[in-house]
Every structure is written in structure tokens, then in C-alpha cells.
Amino acid sequence: MKTRFIFCLILSVFLSTHSFAQQKRTKIGVAGLTHGHVGWILNAKDRADLEIVGIAEPNRELAKRLTKQHGISMDLVFDTMEEMLEKTKPEAVTAFGNIYDHLAVVEACAPRGIHVMVEKPLAVSLEHAQKMKTLAEKHNIHLITNYETTWYPSTFKAYEILQSGEVGDLRKVVVRDGHKGPKKIGVSDEFLEWLTDPKLNGGGAIIDFGCYGANLVTWLENGKRPKSVTAVTQQLQAENNPKVDDEGTIILTYDDSQAIIQASWNWPIGRKDMEIYGLTGAIYADNPTDVRVLNAEGYSGFEETEYNLEYEKTPFEDPFTLFLAVINGELILDEYALPSLENNMIVVEILSAAVESAKTGKTVYLK
Template sequence: MIRIAFCTALLFLTQLANAQSAKKPLRVGVVGLVHSHVHGILNKAFRQTGQTDIEIVGIAEPNRELAERFSKQYGYPMSLVYPTIAEMLDKTKPEAATDFGRIVDHKKTVEACAPRGIHVMVEKPLATSFADAKQMEALAKKNNIQLLTNYETTWYGSNHKAYAMADKEKAIGDLRKIVVHDGHQGPKEIGVNKEFLDWLTDPVTNGAGALFDFGCYGANLSTWLMHNQRPLSVMAVTQQIKPDIYPKVDDEGTIILTYPKTQTIIQASWNWPFARKDMEVYGQTGYVFTVDGTRMRIRLKDEKSERNAEATQADAPAADPFAYLAKLIHGETKPDELTSLENNVIVMEILDAARQSAKTGKAVLLKQKL
């Protein structure tokens, strides 16, 4: 009896220890502070009381002045800051790294993290070229790490509800047209900080202007809705409406993707009168529009007019990307298609072709796999 009781107690303590271990925050290293989306993770880690999703164990940022400025703003100690990725990774041993640096540097982050077995989440888009994306994909697969791309729109309940209506419920019939609008008045116009503006408006460090900055959203959502089907062709037109503000890059871009029976139009702009991230999905028998993260407009077969609908945060895979990252790495949720590597390599193929099309004025035909 004593032996049975001892074994039972030991089993209970083991289960309790495992449960407590599973609840430990994900150890995260932040790579770069020059992307303004970094405020999301800094706010969550250092200001959101009671959150147990993540713990920032180190920050790699060579710009000491920028790191000190954010240290004063968020209250983190400067002892967390390291001048290089390698030093931060080796000294702090994070489970995952979140990249808030220049898009062109995403590959360097993967090159540093993958051999160390550290998972990576980068801000959208995945890379500045399709070639870099393929190299990053190979590194991630070779070292068996998660390589995710974060988009704000992944956490919109409206997008997931629209997908469910189109795909699982078949409520609007076969897809015929997808129209995605993304952008704002312009990065300088909305007052992004200098460190962000400097690289965002450089074609080498960002890949393009609005074409990449906001065209990636539509490519990501279209690839998702089309079940990772690559388009047959990519056609893009770009403009410099404000060359005095953005002399090196486009500030207006439109991309047309053709599929066998569907067409996607992506409207990416730094010239919208207001910030927007919305989508129109048309089927043979109805349509569903997303207005923002929750609001929707729907019209189905035999309905005489459209109606409003509401999605909730519960329709999305998680409340925010970092909560999702922690659950994924700890095995508490399944991979999300919008953040997936497979989707985002196709996104980069589309963006690379769009950049080429805008330069040549010709549609780019994508080679189809046999």
C-alpha cells in the first residue's frame, strides 16, 4: 500500500511539474528594433501585466541610442541589449526569435537561428527576393525549425470567418474574384520614426515601396484562399505619385493574379485617404466583404440586399502573434496557414514577379509544376 501511494504521489508530482513547465512563458529573443511593429511585443512583454505567453530574454540591436530610447519608454534594462544576433543568442539561449529589423536582413536572422535550433518569426514579407526566401526555406527545413511570417491581418476574426464561409461552408459558390485593399496615407505622412522610414523607403532594404509593404497582404490572403495554388501569371503596375517624398521607391502599386478560374486584384498604396486593410471575396452565387478586423458585409444567393455581420477575436487563431507563437512552439496549437512557410514562399514568388512586371510592363508567367 505504501509503495502504491508513493508511486501515485510521484506520478502526481510529475504531472504537476509538466503542467507548470508547459505554462512557462516562451523565451524570446528580439532581433532589431528598427521596425515600428516592435512596439507590439515590447508592450506585451513589459507593460501587459499578468501575461504569461512570452518573456523577452535578449534584444539584438547595434543602435545603442535607439535601444536606450525604447528602454526609457518600456522600462526594460539595458542589460538585455546585445550588439549582435550571435552574442544575444549564445548568451540568452532563447527558444524563438522575433525579427523586427530590415526585411533584407531576415535571411541573416535565419542563418543565425536555424543551426542553433531556434524558431523564427519575421515581420511581413518573408524576404526581399524569391531567391532569399528559397534559401531561408531550405535552412528552416534542414534544421527542423518553424519559420513564420507575421501579418496583422492574420489576427482579424473577419478574415477567418470569410474564409470559413468561402471554403468550409461553400456559402458563396466557387471563387471568381478576390480584391484586397491595403495601405495608408504614407509612412512619412503617418509619422513613423526615422529608423523605420530610412529602410522602408529603400528598394534594397525593403524590396520595393508600397508594392512590397502592402502588396504582401493581398498575396498572402489570396494564396490562403486559393489553397496555396500558384497563379498562372502576375501583372503589376506601380507609380511614384509623391517622388518628392519617396524618390527611390513606388508609393502606388496594383497587382493582378490570374488563376484558371479566379482573378485576384491587389491594391497596395501609400496614397489612401485613410488607413485600410479590407478584402472582397466574390463567388459564383454570393460575396463576403471584410471591412476591418471584425465588421463584415455579406450577400448570398437569393438575398435581395447585403447584410452586415460581425466576427469576433475567437474566429482568429489567437489574440496576437506572440500568444500564437508561444502556443505553437509549446505544442498547444496547430500551425496556421497564413503564417506558414509554404504560403509565404509563394507570396515571395508573387512579389518578385510583380516587381519584374512593373519594371518591364509585361505580365510574368509562372512556371507550373508538372
């Protein structure tokens, strides 16, 4: 049984070599500072296993503000990717700009043999994703995608229970992700500008949060592509999101199961949760650390088991630990692992079909 990618096979190797890997600081470049999650890498500047050697960001005011906030020298900031790569020679690059620019990052890094990790989703379109995949394979680099839910203990516990057969064969998955909306939660102006731009982000909530569900369902379905994609979007906050949707529902059909992805910038409370239904029971991943399993009894009765989990010190504790483990050869990702290129190509295919379905009002059947 595969859990946590090939966790059981690799973890012992990782733990035995991790202390030695930490003695080597992998040189990391940062592509862009406009993403609201960029603080994650900037806060990692003093880690023993990585060194930020360069930052590419043309917005000098933004760069000055963030480097001052995180205690980083402006000497590390360059106006262009090309200059940063040539002068600092990073071994890997983390992309924290808009989604449209992910392709440009890979185009710059792949020919130089530089590994890349992008924030979710992988790309704004299937055309961009296919170009990125071709470059990664041609130049033999790792190209992985970071999702917050990849680091949740509840994600893997839910998968483990499903794979064990405790709730029977998979029949339905419901994934809900979102918050009040980027403007309402107070994201930076630089982030808001492209997050609500249909070209730079690929869409609104359907892309920003729909990707989580597409990623998780593809993993739970062991890499299967859905037979059909049906999506409905709405714009409920035209004053805040004038160019993009802020409410989206995606329905995926498979031969013997169905998935419903609810992506919203209108939830009153921020959420990232998942429900998995089998033939004999259900699994609820309520938040990062809490899982409930309901085993059916009779018509509406059930026996409930609760799991209150803790974060474990494994390659899956945060994106940079995993990224370094992959590029340093300490971890081999399962083919359809959550961060994997194979999984995220399907994610982009699903999202592209969902955008088409929402625009046309028709179900899209994948070839």
C-alpha cells in the same frame, strides 16, 4: 472543411493545455528594433507565457529610447545577433529589423535550433526566401511570418463563409491595403530609412502592402500558385519616397478565378479590407470585425447579412500566442495557413514576379 487552419481539430487541445503552457515562460530574443511594429513585442515583456531575454540592436540611441519607453533594462541589449544568441540562449527569436536582414536572422538562429518569426513579408527576394526555407527545414525549426490581418476575426469569418459554399465557387478576390504613406503618418526615422529603401525593403508599397493581398489570396486559393502576375506601379510622392514606388496594383490569374491586389501609400484613409466574389454572392470583410454577405437576387438585387464579430481568446488572438503555441507543439498549422512557410514562399514568388512585371511592363508567367 478547413477553417482557421485546422482550428476545430486543435482548439480544444490548446484550450486544455494553455493554462499549463502559461506557467512556462518561453525565452524570446528580439532581432532589431527599427521596425515600427516592435512595440508589439516590447509591450509583451510582462506576459506570463514569454520572457524577453535579449535584444540585438547596434543603434544604442534607439535602444536606449525604446527600452526606457517600455521599462526594459539596457542590460538585455547586445550589439550583434551572435552575442545575443550566445549569451542569452533564447528558444525563439522575433525579427523586428529590415526585411533584407531576415535571411541573416535565420542564418544565425536555424543552426542553433532557434525558432523564428519575422514581420511580413518573409523575404525581399525569392533567392533569400529559398535560402531561409532550406535552413529552416535542415535544422527543423519553425519559421513563420506575422501579418496584422491574421488576427482579424473578419478574415476567418469570410473564409468560413466561402468554404461553406454560401456564395458559390470563388471567381474574384479584391484586397486593398495601405495608408497615406510612411512619412505622412509619422513613422520613426529609423523605420522610414529602410522602409523606403529598395534593397532593405525590396520595394515600396508593392512590397509593404502588396504582401497582405498575396498572403490572403494564396490562403483563399488553398495554396495554388497563380498562372500569371501583372503589376503596375507609380511614384506619386517623389518628395517622400524618392527611391521606391508608392502606388501598386497587382493582378493574379488562376485557372478559374482572378485576384486584384491594390497596395498604396496614397489612400487618404488607412485601410485593410477584402472583397470575395463567388458565383452566387459576395463577401465583404470591411475591417477587422465587420463582415457583410450579399446573396444575389435577380440582376442587381441582393439579400444582405451582417456579422459584427468580436476577438476570441484563441491561438489567433495575437502573433505571440500563436508563435508559442506552434513552437510548444500545441498547434499544428495547416500547410497554407496565413503564417506558414509554404504560404509565404508563394507570397515572395508573387511579389518578385510583380516587381519584375512593373519594371518590364510585361505579364510574368510563373513556371
